[in-house]
Amino acid sequence: MDTLLQLSGVLFGLGSNPDNAFYVDATAGMSFRFGNFGVGVRGFAEAAGFIDYMDTQRFGVEQSLADFNTALDDAALEDGFSALGYTYESINPGDLAASGISGDQEAYLDYKLTQLKNDGYLSEKLIDDAVEMVNLIKFGENPNDPGSDSFENNQSTVTARGFGLLEVPFSYGHAFNDHLSFGITAKAMYGTVTGTKIRFANGDAFEDSLDNMEENTEASFNFGLDLGVLYRMKMLQFGVVAHNINAPKFKGFTDEIQLTDDEGDPVGSPINIRVPDYTIDPQITLGAAFVPSRRFMIEMNYDLLETGTLMDNYDIQRLSFGTELDIWLLAFRLGAYNNLAADWQDWIATGGIGLNLWAMRFDVGGAYSIGANAEYEGTEIPEEARLYAAVSMEF
Known part of the structure; x- marks a missing residue:
């Protein structure tokens, strides 16, 4: 009962x-800099699930x-x-x-x-x-x-979608003078789109649905282009960065899946699934920083555009603030950001620490929503939480 x-x-x-x-994403990366040139490897993945049809009959x-x-x-x-x-x-x-x-x-x-x-x-x-x-x-x-x-005949379905991206960026930066700098990044991109539908009345077929999700994938190559400009003044810096200005697109697919039970017999009628093409929307970010000393800075960033995700009703446009204090080899960071495209989301507090070992830099950080929590099976959980880690080298 x-x-x-x-x-x-x-x-x-x-x-x-x-x-x-539900919506989750993860990022990881590594980069190297050689004078005015840079190269790296970055990975990004996101997954989403939602009930797209509720059969109340x-x-x-x-x-x-x-x-x-x-x-x-x-x-x-x-x-x-x-x-x-x-x-x-x-x-x-x-x-x-x-x-x-x-x-x-x-x-x-x-x-x-x-x-x-x-x-x-x-x-x-x-x-x-x-x-x-x-x-x-x-x-x-x-x-x-x-x-x-x-x-047993209920037709309610859950849609699950995923996207994975592996990119290799090649960057070049040039300082025209002590005040103005310019940078460009070209990225080779390999993206994988995946998805399935789960008829949750067929509980025994849930694992079968996830197996179908692993099989129902479409992989394709593309490239991306980023541009950036930085202007320096005494104790002030202003920048603008345009990400993925060519709106790289990765192919989706359509398919028909047949769920089966443990004996391999069909469960229910076949389910038609359509996973649309995935487009990485362009983004333009404005930034400003107050740098009163080499060891302390305060910065602000603002996204001009809303960018889409796997969720049809969830976009991202961030306004963020942060500060960094350098003490010896350590860099301590605090900040906050808000998703302006989702008025129901509260501010997210951020914190992190960096370790500078001459040519190498290690960074870790986290984020935690500071407003109302969500509820899952009677337990309150933060609406948003993140972890971040990166390694970079300079020569």
Whole structure:
């Protein structure tokens, strides 16, 4: 019963809110500089998943309403629960009327929901979602009938997409005088686009869906071009950088996948998937820095454009501030940034440390959202968290 109520809240909460999704990315790199020239290797990967269709029609169970109520009575007796004089805490009497559940059975469900809330498994919002989903349940549906409203026939699907990029940048920088410098970077790029759809009613086929995602990939080559200009004054620096000005594109694909069970038999009907081309949007970033000494600086960066991600409704446009203090071989950094393209996101605090060993530099850092947390299975987690590491060498 606990599992059913948790699942009801989580699934309906995900499906009823199109903004519910996950998005992760990771970067790594290494670079070398030889006078005015530089070369490096960088890797970037991102993955996203979201419910693209929520079937609220097929939520049927084979059990009859009478048998379900009997099961609730047996569970209540086992828990030592009595509805006599019971006061509702999580829902209101009659909230489950649409499902046919009422009276002592409804009171027992309120009791179980309250337990889950007190134990941290369900929030108030997920309880509301669980109530809505329980009211969608249809009793006495035959799971072996393809035309029934049994949950086994539910058509809700989760789309999962991924993109991986390996690039080798070649850079050149030139100082025209003590104030003005210019730089250009040409990048050889190898990108891999992947994706699948998961019909989550077929729980046994979930691993099969992930295997399909590994197989359903399209790889292609392209190149990118970055330009930058820096102007120096006494204690002040101003710069502008244009990234990927040619908008490099990597091919997507269309395919049809057939999920199978452990015996290799087909599960459900084939699923058509379409993974669109992935385009790395151009970005122009303005920057300014106050450098009162060689060991201390304050900087600001502002993205002029919104750039897309794998999520159709999630773009990135950052405004960031930071400061660095150098003490002997160590560089201490603090800062913050905000995604202006997502008004629901709070500011993200950043921190890091660098180690300068003559020709080599090691950098590590992290970021953590400082506003409201998200909730996953009753546990609060930050809306955004990041780790960063890099190694560079100069000759």
